[in-house]
Amino acid sequence: DTAVSQTPKYLVTQMGNDKSIKCEQNLGHDTMYWYKQDSKKFLKIMFSYNNKELIINETVPNRFSPKSPDKAHLNLHINSLELGDSAVYFCASSRTGVNSPLHFGNGTRLTVT
């Protein structure tokens, strides 16, 4: 039943490791996103894909690499994790077009030690 699901919910890892977060949506949306929410709760867009094509790529270190195998999935791989990467990462999806609301997953809390 879950519309946007992401795994894992929690991720604790050491500096320098590589990790992935997976996201799937069953809403039939064409557009998917990755957002980062910092400790002050500010939500900042990282990437957006439309029909498997990258359309938004904000100023994000190239250690972060999104991959969209199909329009229902958008994964995020992070290389060489750093302390500053600790945050909650949210996947979201929406229909293509103006005024389309975002449907968010429940987030992945990444802690880098």
Next chain:
Amino acid sequence: TQLLEQSPQFLSIQEGENLTVYCNSSSVFSSLQWYRQEPGEGPVLLVTVVTGGEVKKLKRLTFQFGDARKDSSLHITAAQPGDTGLYLCAGEGTSGSRLTFGEGTQLTVNP
């Protein structure tokens, strides 16, 4: 980059009180969305306002879009503990560009 400023950042009130949260910008938006986020969950859409001056009501919540489509407000009447959460406004640019989120207002309603 279009910026959205929300105020207040934190609000702690007693059950039954009224409150207003503001979302302001110097930029014009084609629409403004309001979300509520509870701990451990993602933001959930409450409402979208599109027309300047538009007012929408959702039970005890009243949302208004400014006439110039640069600002918005959320008024809650007779707040309840269940209203506790992080309220986020998000504006969509006039060219249909990405959503820009405000910094959020953390509301706590004490019983």
